[in-house]
Amino acid sequence: MIGAVLLGLVVLLIGGCACVFWAERGGPRWARVVATVTLSASELLRSSDKKRRWGQNSSSQGDD
Known part of the structure; x- marks a missing residue:
């Protein structure tokens, strides 16, 4: 089950990156929308x- 979820996330990630690439080259409107969301x-x-990193750094500096 976890593998299917991770596979789905990878597919969405690759699809989003492809839409960003395509939208930069004048793709259709839906690709530009997906690229903007991505x-x-x-x-x-x-x-x-x-x-999150800033919060960790500031708390660790207080311990010194």
């Missing part, structure tokens, strides 16, 4: 990772 999700994950 890039937005990427930015959201990046910003949450930075916040």
Whole structure:
């Protein structure tokens, strides 16, 4: 079951990257929408990772 979920996530990831590539070259409107969603999700994950890392660094500096 977990393998099927992971496979589905990989397929979505590859499809999103393909839509970003295709949209950059003037693909159809739906590909541009999927590309926008993919890039937005990427930015959201990046910003949450930075916040999490910042929180870990600030707490570890207080222990010194």
